[in-house]
Amino acid sequence: MKSFFTLGLILFSLVTISFISCGKGDKKKSALSRNSLPLLRTRFVPPKPVADDYVGSQACQQCHADILQEYQTHPMATSMSLPGQTGIEDFQSPANIPTTDQIQYSVKMEGERVIHQEQKLAVSGEVLTNHQEEISFTCGSGTRGCSYFIFREGRLFQSPITWYGKKGQWDLSPGYTPGRNPRFERVASDGCLACHAGRMNPIPQERNRFDEKKPFHELAIGCERCHGPGKKHIHFHEENIAARDTVDPIVNPEKLSPELRDAVCYQCHLQGLNRITRYGRSEYDFRPGMTISDVWIPFLKTGDTNDNQVEAVSQVEQMQQSRCYIESDGKMGCISCHDPHSSPQESNRVPFFRKQCIACHASDQPAGPLARPGGDLSNTPPCAMPTAERLSKSPDDSCIGCHMPKLNAGDVPHTAQTNHRVHIPGKTANPPSKARKELQIWVDRKVPNHVLSRARTIFQAEQAFMTKDPKLTEKALSGLADFYPQAKDDLALNEALAQLYYAKGNVDQAIQLWKAQLKLRPNDEFLLSQLALALQEEGKTEEAYTIYRSLISVNRSRPQTLKRFLDACTRTNRIDEGIQIAKSILVLDPGSQLTHAWLAKAYEKTDPPQADYHQNLAENLPSVK
Numbered sequence: 001m002k003s004f005f006t007l008g009l010i011l012f013s014l015v016t017i018s019f020i021s022c023g024k025g026d027k028k029k030s031a032l033s034r035n036s037l038p039l040l041r042t043r044f045v046p047p048k049p050v051a052d053d054y055v056g057s058q059a060c061q062q063c064h065a066d067i068l069q070e071y072q073t074h075p076m077a078t079s080m081s082l083p084g085q086t087g088i089e090d091f092q093s094p095a096n097i098p099t100t101d102q103i104q105y106s107v108k109m110e111g112e113r114v115i116h117q118e119q120k121l122a123v124s125g126e127v128l129t130n131h132q133e134e135i136s137f138t139c140g141s142g143t144r145g146c147s148y149f150i151f152r153e154g155r156l157f158q159s160p161i162t163w164y165g166k167k168g169q170w171d172l173s174p175g176y177t178p179g180r181n182p183r184f185e186r187v188a189s190d191g192c193l194a195c196h197a198g199r200m201n202p203i204p205q206e207r208n209r210f211d212e213k214k215p216f217h218e219l220a221i222g223c224e225r226c227h228g229p230g231k232k233h234i235h236f237h238e239e240n241i242a243a244r245d246t247v248d249p250i251v252n253p254e255k256l257s258p259e260l261r262d263a264v265c266y267q268c269h270l271q272g273l274n275r276i277t278r279y280g281r282s283e284y285d286f287r288p289g290m291t292i293s294d295v296w297i298p299f300l301k302t303g304d305t306n307d308n309q310v311e312a313v314s315q316v317e318q319m320q321q322s323r324c325y326i327e328s329d330g331k332m333g334c335i336s337c338h339d340p341h342s343s344p345q346e347s348n349r350v351p352f353f354r355k356q357c358i359a360c361h362a363s364d365q366p367a368g369p370l371a372r373p374g375g376d377l378s379n380t381p382p383c384a385m386p387t388a389e390r391l392s393k394s395p396d397d398s399c400i401g402c403h404m405p406k407l408n409a410g411d412v413p414h415t416a417q418t419n420h421r422v423h424i425p426g427k428t429a430n431p432p433s434k435a436r437k438e439l440q441i442w443v444d445r446k447v448p449n450h451v452l453s454r455a456r457t458i459f460q461a462e463q464a465f466m467t468k469d470p471k472l473t474e475k476a477l478s479g480l481a482d483f484y485p486q487a488k489d490d491l492a493l494n495e496a497l498a499q500l501y502y503a504k505g506n507v508d509q510a511i512q513l514w515k516a517q518l519k520l521r522p523n524d525e526f527l528l529s530q531l532a533l534a535l536q537e538e539g540k541t542e543e544a545y546t547i548y549r550s551l552i553s554v555n556r557s558r559p560q561t562l563k564r565f566l567d568a569c570t571r572t573n574r575i576d577e578g579i580q581i582a583k584s585i586l587v588l589d590p591g592s593q594l595t596h597a598w599l600a601k602a603y604e605k606t607d608p609p610q611a612d613y614h615q616n617l618a619e620n621l622p623s624v625k
Helices: 004-014 057-071 190-196 223-227 231-238 258-269 315-319 346-361 387-393 399-403 449-467 470-483 491-504 507-520 525-537 541-554 559-571 575-588 593-602 608-620
Strands: 096-098 103-110 113-121 127-134 137-139 145-152 155-158 161-164 169-172 216-218 274-277 296-299 406-409 416-418
Touching: 057 223, 096 169, 103 169, 127 608, 190 258, 258 315, 274 449, 296 449, 346 399, 449 470, 449 491, 470 491, 491 507, 491 525, 507 525, 525 541, 525 559, 541 559, 559 575, 559 593, 575 593, 593 608
Parallel strands: none
Antiparallel strands: 096 103, 103 113, 113 127, 137 145, 145 155, 145 161, 161 169, 274 296, 406 416
8 A cells, every 4th residue: 555645646736727837947047137237117006996886687677677678598697596487497317418527417307406426436347426506697698508616615606517508408518528527616707707796806816706695796698798787877867967967977888989899899899819807906996987908808710611610709809800890990890780688589680780781881761870980881792692582592692601600719629600701702711911920919999008918927927837948938937027026915916926936946936926926815715825836846845835834724615735735744643634634535525535545644643444445445436647
C-alpha cells in the first residue's frame, strides 16, 4: 500500500489550478526588475460610482403592463428561473449520458425537485458510487437549451448536464468532455451571471460570491437591463416633473446614438476572446447610455466561419463584417432586425425577418431608414435570384435561410447559430482582416493608451498561463513595466503580475504580491488558493496549512481545495484532521479514487473493515485522468 506522502503527492499534483499553469520555470531573476522600471507610473483614477437605484421589473407593471406582458414571450424574460419552470425539458424520459471514463449521468424529478445524478462504474458496469445534487436554478429559456446551477455557500456551481432544446436531449454541458470534466465544481462567474441573470446580489470585495439568502435581486433579465435603473423615472412621473420641461431620466435605446444604442445589446452579446474590466469597474457596472469601453476592453474573435461552424457568441463581429452593416454607415444595429420586447413564434419567424430585410431592400418602397446616405438602395429588387428558382429552394421565401443560414455552434454541442455575416450564396464571404491575426481590441470611444496597455497585459498574462508560452510570458512582463508601482487596489493587474512572477520562478515576489492583495481582500478565495498552492509547492507546508485553514473557512464546497488541504494535513502529520477532510471530499466527490486510497491507508491499523472498504473502491473506481 502506498505511503501517506506518496498518496498526498499524487492528490496534490492532480488538482493544480489554472491560475498558475505555466509552472515555475527557472529561478533566474525576471527581466522585470525595480532598477529597469520607470520611476513614474501611470495613474488610474477610480471612476465615478454608477447609479444603483433599481426597482425591479414589476414596478413597471402599473404603466407598461402591455409591454411587460409582451416581453414574457421573449427568451430573455426566462433567462434564469427556478427548476422545472421552463416546461421544455423532458423529465418523463430520464436521461442516461454515458461517457468513456466510467462515469454516467442521469436526470430525474422528485416532486418539484430536479435531481442530477452522477454514477461511477467499475469496468464490469457495476455502480460503485452514486452522487446526487439538487438543482437550485435553471439558466436559459430552453430555446436552445438549459444549463443548471447548484447553490452552495454563496456560490453557483454548474452541473455537467445540459438540456439541448433543438435536439430534445440531455448531454454533457458545453466545455465538458470525458477527458475534461469539472463535474459539479465549475463556478459560475460574475461575468457569466451579469448577462444570464437579471440582477445579482454580490458580496462586496468577493468574486463570484452572492448573498446566501438572496443571491438574485431579479432572476431573469428585465426592463432595467436595457432601460437603466427605474427609480428616478418613477419619481419623474409621480411628481409630475415632466410638466417642468425636464428630460425623463429613463433610457430609450432607440433614441441613443448608434454607438450607445448598440452598446445596450453588446453588453452581453460582445464577449470576444475575453474582455477585461477597466480599473475600478466590475462586471455589474454597465448602465444603458454608457459605451462598452466605459466598463470593458474586449479582445475580439475573428467572427469567421470554419467548416460550417461559428462561435456561439460572435454575432457582433460577424454583423460588423457584413455588407449590410458596412453600407449603413453604422445606422444598422441589433434592433434593426430584432424586437427586444418580443420574439417571433417559430411559425412566424420567416415572414418576420423577411419584413425586416424588405424594409431596407424592397424595390417598391422608399429607401429604408438604414440605407446608406447617397447610396441608391430604393430600387434594389427583393432578391436577385429568379422568383421560380427561389421558391423552389425555399417555398416560404426565406431571406435568412439563404443569406443567414444556421450553422453549427462550434463551442456548444447540438446547437445551431445564425451566421450574421449576411453573405450572398455562392460567393465567398469577405475574409476577416489580416490584422485580426494579431490582438484586436474593441473600442467605441477614445480610450487612453495606458488603459489599453493595461488590458492587453492582463489578457496576455492569462493567455500565457493557458498556452505555457515563455515568449508570451516575457511579452506580458514587459507590458507590466508601464505600471510600476501598480495601484495597490488594482486586483487584476497585481494578480497578473504575481502569476507572471510565479511562472518565471520569482516565487517570493509572487507570494509577497498575493499577501499584499489579501490584506485588502482577506476572504478572496482565488488569492487564498494561489497563495496556498505556491507555499505548498515551495515546501512551506506549515504556512500553506494555515492558509488552507482560512481558505476552507471561506469555501469548503470545492473538492479540489479539500484535496490540496488533505495533502497539507498529510505532510504536517495531522492524520486525524486529514480523515475528517477526506470524509468531506467524499460527500462532494464520492468517486474520488485517491481519497479512498488515502482513507484505506489511514484506517489500516485502527479500523481494518473500513480500510478494506476504501481499498476495494480505490482498486475498482476509474483512475483519475
